[in-house]
Amino acid sequence: MIELVRPTVDLADSWWEMVDDFAGGTIHGSSYRSGDREVLRDPAVFEEWVDWLGRMERTDEALPEGRVPSSNRWIVRDGRVVGTIAVRHALTPSLLVEGGHIGYAVAPGARRQGVARAALGLALRLAAARGIDPVLVTCDVANTASARTIISCGGILEDERDGVLRHWVRTGAPARAIDSGPIEARDARLVPITAEEASAMRAGERLTWWADGYPRQDDLDAIGMLPSGPDPWSPRHIVRRSDGLAVGSIGCFGPPADGIVEIGYGLVPQARGGGLMTDVLSAMVRSLEAAGLRVVAHTEPDNVASQRVLARLGFRRVEEPDRAADAEWLWAGRAGAGEVGDA
Structure with missing residues (x-):
């Protein structure tokens, strides 16, 4: 033994x-x-x-x-x-x-x-x-x-x-099914963006706990989908534990459809390259999977860093023969309540 x-x-x-x-x-x-x-x-x-x-x-x-x-x-x-x-x-x-x-x-x-x-x-x-x-x-x-x-x-x-x-x-670390509250990752907290914070972001205001370069344009695009109040699918600040700064955002492109939900994410340049996104994306994906969902994501063909993070979590690229050669690539996670078929 x-x-x-x-x-x-x-x-x-x-x-x-x-x-x-x-x-x-x-x-x-x-x-x-x-x-x-x-x-x-x-x-x-x-x-x-x-x-x-x-x-x-x-x-x-x-x-x-x-x-x-x-x-x-x-x-x-x-x-x-x-x-x-x-x-x-x-x-x-x-x-x-x-x-x-x-x-x-x-x-x-x-x-x-x-x-x-x-x-x-x-x-x-x-x-x-x-x-x-x-x-x-x-x-x-x-x-x-x-x-x-x-x-x-x-x-x-x-x-x-x-x-x-x-x-x-993947270790199968336990996770709580996603809700409208924060998600706790090891190195960060994923905190839903409030309507007041979204207004400040749109107005170009700077809060003391936002890192230089945050919000990025992608973060501003994400809050364009923010409902009247935070829900499980709303965009979230990625708040780094080491210094309490918001260094990016992560969220879903709306509620699930047929048991499938798409996520988007990103960090300011100075927060990249140290494994933070792997930790953050893992926590988000595990929380979504705990709700019985299957997670998908798109990456640009030349975004190798994002592709590597997804592959680390067991995502696989799904071939889409009808898409243009320079179109975004679709990645699918493990099966939950929904399925994404292979081409």
């Missing part, structure tokens, strides 16, 4: 047996480096290190530069440590390229026995409980076994960067 166990001194002997099995090799997802061995052999230091691994899960813990809050676990089979895995709660620019949300390693003596797949599946549940959806899982391009494991757990390959394969996996 495979379990993910919080690091504990009770498993110290088994931990060191696993470390010896790696014979000095890198142990991904462990926060351990071979140079740490001598100092960590002191039981008191090892206990302090194990305690620190646990504290990394807390949002109020001061972490070294470049570190993010993480849920660190040891992969245990029949009471023995056979690997390590870490679920990182956020992505830095570096982790977005290499490292991802989940890093893991299985000891050489326990490989090719289904341990990695079982552990990754459990880590995805842990990520879902943290509200992380989708997660980025990476591996070296030469590590075909790891790539197969990630794909078997639902990984969708986005690209290869400098010899690293980058896969996105």
Whole structure:
């Protein structure tokens, strides 16, 4: 039986047996480096290190530069440590390229026995409980076994960067069915735009909590569809948690029709490129799917960034043979109450 166990001194002997099995090799997802061995052999230091691994899960813990809050676990089979895995709660620019949300390693003596797949599946549940959806899982391009494991757990390959394969996996994080209230994403709040705020936007007024460049023209176009008062389908400010600024908008092109709803979204330039839109769009889509709806979106043929975000969430492009070559592309999400047929 495979379990993910919080690091504990009770498993110290088994931990060191696993470390010896790696014979000095890198142990991904462990926060351990071979140079740490001598100092960590002191039981008191090892206990302090194990305690620190646990504290990394807390949002109020001061972490070294470049570190993010993480849920660190040891992969245990029949009471023995056979690997390590870490679920990182956020992505830095570096982790977005290499490292991802989940890093893991299985000891050489326990490989090719289904341990990695079982552990990754459990880590995805842990990520879902943290509200992380989708997660980025990476591996070296030469590590075909790891790539197969990630794909078997639902990984969708986005690209290869400098010899690293980058896969996105939806975790099925729970969400509340959409209503007229805010939607809580991990890194932002999606707050319905009020009639008063829409009037200020049209008049060119600047509110103190709006980022430079907001609203964009697309945001102004969106509020043109605003009803007399906010409803579930109204446009919403994307309010970044880190600074409380509105940096874009997201909303629906009207109420659902036959169980299908179309969304539109966008960010000011300075808020792009850090994974914020993936987090925001995931929260919006999960909330719509929780209401039993199927979500669709259109992108310009040359808007690669938007296409990548949709693909990360499992959207697929729907071929429309009757549309002009330079027309917007249609993307469809997972089936809910409605269906979008293939051409």
